[in-house]
Amino acid sequence: MAKILWKAQKRLIKNSNLKNYELFVKKKYKFNAKGKYLNLLKWSINNPKNFWKSIWDYSEVLGIKKDKFLINPSLSKSKFLLGSKLNYAENLLSNVKNKKAITFISENGFRQVKTWKNIYQNTSKIVNFLNSINLKKKDRVAAYLPNISETVEFFLASSTIGTIWSSCSPDFGAQGVIERFSQINPKILIISDRYFYNGKQINVIKRLPEIISNIKSIKTVVVINYPGQKYLKIKKIKNIKIYKFSSIMKIKSKKINFKKFDFDHELAILYSSGTTGKPKCICHRTGGVLLQHLKEHKLHCEIKPGDNIFYFTTCGWMMWNWLISALSSKASIVLFDGSPFIPNYEYLFEIAEKEKITFFGTGAKYLDTLKNKKIEIIKKHNLQQLEIIASTGSPLVNESFEYVYKSIKNDVHLASISGGTDIVSCFVLGNPSLDVFSGEIQCAGLGMEVDIFNEKGKSIINKKGELVCKSSFPSKPLYFWNDKNFSKYKETYFKKFHNIWCHGDYSKKTINNGFIIYGRSDATLNAGGVRIGTAELYRVIENMDEILESLAVEHQLINDTEVILFIVLNNNIKLSNTLKDKIKLNIKNLLSPKHVPKKIFSVLEIPKTKSGKVVELLVKKIINGQKIENKEVLTNPDCLEEYLDIYRSLEKNA
Numbered sequence: 133m134a135k136i137l138w139k140a141q142k143r144l145i146k147n148s149n150l151k152n153y154e155l156f157v158k159k160k161y162k163f164n165a166k167g168k169y170l171n172l173l174k175w176s177i178n179n180p181k182n183f184w185k186s187i188w189d190y191s192e193v194l195g196i197k198k199d200k201f202l203i204n205p206s207l208s209k210s211k212f213l214l215g216s217k218l219n220y221a222e223n224l225l226s227n228v229k230n231k232k233a234i235t236f237i238s239e240n241g242f243r244q245v246k247t248w249k250n251i252y253q254n255t256s257k258i259v260n261f262l263n264s265i266n267l268k269k270k271d272r273v274a275a276y277l278p279n280i281s282e283t284v285e286f287f288l289a290s291s292t293i294g295t296i297w298s299s300c301s302p303d304f305g306a307q308g309v310i311e312r313f314s315q316i317n318p319k320i321l322i323i324s325d326r327y328f329y330n331g332k333q334i335n336v337i338k339r340l341p342e343i344i345s346n347i348k349s350i351k352t353v354v355v356i357n358y359p360g361q362k363y364l365k366i367k368k369i370k371n372i373k374i375y376k377f378s379s380i381m382k383i384k385s386k387k388i389n390f391k392k393f394d395f396d397h398e399l400a401i402l403y404s405s406g407t408t409g410k411p412k413c414i415c416h417r418t419g420g421v422l423l424q425h426l427k428e429h430k431l432h433c434e435i436k437p438g439d440n441i442f443y444f445t446t447c448g449w450m451m452w453n454w455l456i457s458a459l460s461s462k463a464s465i466v467l468f469d470g471s472p473f474i475p476n477y478e479y480l481f482e483i484a485e486k487e488k489i490t491f492f493g494t495g496a497k498y499l500d501t502l503k504n505k506k507i508e509i510i511k512k513h514n515l516q517q518l519e520i521i522a523s524t525g526s527p528l529v530n531e532s533f534e535y536v537y538k539s540i541k542n543d544v545h546l547a548s549i550s551g552g553t554d555i556v557s558c559f560v561l562g563n564p565s566l567d568v569f570s571g572e573i574q575c576a577g578l579g580m581e582v583d584i585f586n587e588k589g590k591s592i593i594n595k596k597g598e599l600v601c602k603s604s605f606p607s608k609p610l611y612f613w614n615d616k617n618f619s620k621y622k623e624t625y626f627k628k629f630h631n632i633w634c635h636g637d638y639s640k641k642t643i644n645n646g647f648i649i650y651g652r653s654d655a656t657l658n659a660g661g662v663r664i665g666t667a668e669l670y671r672v673i674e675n676m677d678e679i680l681e682s683l684a685v686e687h688q689l690i691n692d693t694e695v696i697l698f699i700v701l702n703n704n705i706k707l708s709n710t711l712k713d714k715i716k717l718n719i720k721n722l723l724s725p726k727h728v729p730k731k732i733f734s735v736l737e738i739p740k741t742k743s744g745k746v747v748e749l750l751v752k753k754i755i756n757g758q759k760i761e762n763k764e765v766l767t768n769p770d771c772l773e774e775y776l777d778i779y780r781s782l783e784k785n786a
Contacts, residue, residue, distance in 0.1 A: 134569035134644065137537050138545060145565045149430045156190050169565055169575060170645060176578040177603060183579050184212055184423060184606060191426040191460075194223050195392060203604065207631050208621065210604035213419060217392035220291040220399055220418045221255065224459040225388075227437075228252050232464050234281045235440075237483055239470025240328050242360035246281050251288070256385040258289035261375075265352050267319060269294035270398060274318035274350070275447065276300050276309055276336070276343070278327040279469040282356050282377060283447050284456055286322050287400075291418070294393050298401040298413075301446035302327045303742055306339040308764030310346045312403050315413050316613050317349035324356045325364040330471045337364050344369055354380065395419030395606075401613060402450055402553045405741050406762040412620065413613035416556050420606035424557040425457035427578055433491060433520060433547065434564045437462035443493030443522070444472055444480060449743040450553040451493065451524065463491075472498055481509045481540070488517040495525035495744040496532065496548075503535040504680050504702070510539055520545045522562065525744050527649040527667040530571035531675055548573045550637065550649050554625070555607045559599065559635060560647040572646035579605055584641045589629045596640045596665070598653060601633040608633070638665045655748040657686055659695050662726045666748055672722045673697070673715060678705050681738045684729065685752040687782070696755060697729035698775070700738055707734035733778055737771035754779050 145151055145167075154165050154172060161182050165172040176183040181201045188197050195218025202211035225248070227233075233248040246254075267273070273290045277283040277299060290297040298316060300309050302324060313321070321344075325337040337355060344350055356377040357363040366374060399418040403411040429435040441458040442465070445451040458465050466487050472480050472494075484492050502509070509515070521536060521544050528548040536546050547562025550573060559582050560573045568574065576582035581603040586592050612620050628634040638650045650656070650665020657664050666684055673682040681700040686693045697715070701707060716728045739747045742765065753760050754775045763769040 134572055134642065136567050137533060137570050138543070138568035140565050140567055148564050149434055149436065150432075150563070150565055153186075153190055153431055157186055160186065160189070169563060173576060173578060177581045180212075180579065180603065187423050187427050187579075188213070191423075191430060193218060193422065193426070194226060195219070205631075207604045207633060208608070208618070208626065211396070212606040213395045216395040216419060218395065218419060218422070219390040219392055220422055221288040222292075222388075222390035223422060224288060224457070225252050225255065227459075227462045233459065234284060234465055234467060235487055236281045236359060236467045236469070237487075238328055238359065239331075239468075239474045239479075240360075244281065244359050251281070251285060252388070253385040254282075254285045254381065255288045255292065256388050257380055257383040258286055259292050259388060260383050260386070261380045262289055262293055262295070262320075265320070265373075267293065267295050269393075271295045271320075272316045272318040272401070273297050273320055273322070274299075274313045274316070275322045276302060276304075277322060277324050277356065277447055278302055278358070279445065279447050279452065279467050280324070280356070280359055281467060282359075284467075287456065291399055292388060292390060294391065294397065296398045296401060296415070298403075299447045299452070300403075301448035301742060302334065302336045303329065303446065303767060304448060305764055306342045309339075309343055311406070311762070311764060312411055312413070313343075314347050315410075316401055318347070319349060320352040320354070321347075321350045322354045322356065324358055325366070326358050326361065328358070328470050331474055335364060337366060341367070341369060344372055393418055396610060398610060400453060400556075402453070402556060403448075404553060405743075405745070406765045410762070411765070412624070414553060415610045415613055416607065417610045420608070420610075421453070421556055422457065422460065424555070424605070424607035425454060426460060428454075428557060428561060429458055429461045429463075431578060432558075432561050432563055433522070434545075435461045435463050435491060439463040439490040440466055440488055440517070441491045441493075442466040442468070442484065442487070442489045444468060444495065444498065445493075446742060450556045451743075453556055455493070473501075477502060477505055477507050478509055478512065481513050481515070484518060485513045485515060490517055491520045491522065492518055493522040493524070496523045496528040497526055497740070497744045497746075499523055499528065499532045499536065500674065503532050503539070504674065508539050510541060515541050515544075518544055520547055520562065520564075522547045522549055524549045524551075524558075526746065527651065527665075528571075529667065529671040529674075531671065533568075533570045550647070552635070554609060554635070555605070557607050559601060569642070569644055569646055572642055572644060572648055574646050576647070582647075584639055585629060585632070585634075589632070593641050594643055596638060596650060596663070598628065599635045599637040599639040599647070599649070600629060601635065638663075652748070655752075657684060657695055657727055659686065659693055659726050662724060664724060664727055666746075668723060669697075669719065669727060672718055673699065676715070676718065678702055678711060679715075681746075683738045683746055683748060683751060685748055685755055687730075688756050694730035695727055697732045698735045698738065698751070699732065700736065701734055707732065731782075735771070735774050737768050737774075739766050739768060739771050739775075741765050742767050751775055755782070757783070
């Protein structure tokens, strides 16, 4: 039995959004969950029409609700709330008061606060500008921007007039941007002149000519000066109209006419990581995104009006979209742009203390780093206001769970969550009414029929298998851009099991009805016919004081495979034979003799995506002599040269 780290308090449960929602359902639909989450979960799955209508009503969504559904036997074809109309931006801007809406903080120390009134007025000005350049419904708006309040305002303006939003963060180089935006043919590009990262100022505007020359559909460019900075020099480009954001802010604001769009109207295009091929352009629907986020924020994350919500993210990652939607719960959001470790490792928690953050979201790798560096947040910072810490991006291991309670805050609700860009939300996540068990995600999300299948497509409990979803939900992708006959769509989610969404996570459902994610299914290690998730291996290895990070891949031999391990060492430690033997013994004793690595290499860096995920598949391709593409998806692409050198040495000594 897993260790209980946090017990849900009866007082908090009684006053929770989830309890209020349960009473709402009892009154309206005559269903009594009797205070048991599993009962409520079963009802939400068995009664999808009433459940999703109830989320609309309970959240007081602004719009025209129609009760027509098409629950199709084909999971991919089901439709929700047909005929309903709404405007996403209207629901996020309904709290038009002169109170704090967005706080922006840069790693260079610049801080800016905007009220709901400020945001509304600025959005109004941008709406007037977009209309003036004749943007029409479903035209694509491309944003190449840091995580600043102006990005949010442009997103709100885009959804106000029914154009389709798509964003990349400036840590993508020009090629990464071209690869993504060239697929969707945007008419306008919004770009910042620079951004700051790791103590350095990076010029972005100099990339503009290359982007424009490769994306011919762009006719208009808006340049935003980074907050607190004067404009960098902007060069003219033939046949392109370039506007400064400062000129748009001179437009007179007026009352916004929020036109209502269909529930399935395109809201935004997000991109897959592109680690295995060209990034997929995943188009998401307005109503599905809003309802799913409202459900998760209010019922699973206990977000209430006036709360201060933070997620460490860039606007090239789905958690940015998730964060922005918190405005619809009348919560205030805190945006941070830059390195989380500048000027020090605890800087984000300094912000949490100063801004009285109630919900703190981050990546598992960030918490792992603090743990490995033995940072004692609890001794230095008053986090009295902090109620929830959320973790995503990669599996959060037992030791990191325990680190949070020991070294950050001992009475916080730790919610490990997992989903993805594919659904711009979560399959499994937190729950304020349930206990937190070490290493476990608390539950499946309401309305999500999540299960674990073995290779034969049979449901299993307390055994490892594939995370699947057996019924439809409104935040599934509307479609992939330029995907004729839904062929890529079907190949991505429905290839493995007929009419069952297969998410690609190697997972286990526990006896507590929680979930453990062991890594991506396509990155599991299958040495000797025994399959394990890479997260299991990393947990054993990274718990050693000598090791900061690790990455493991299978190396294909003529008639066999072997596990190769790459490690980043702590504090100038050298990789000796003694340390190699220690690593192997730990893996043998704590995990599996079959997965003891045949070879161990010390490296300077582990390659990661822009969202902080370890990229096993690219390294696996390198080590097995396959061609690699899409280096642009990495935050540190130069580190791949070290892996290429290791591959060459393996080939030489074969």
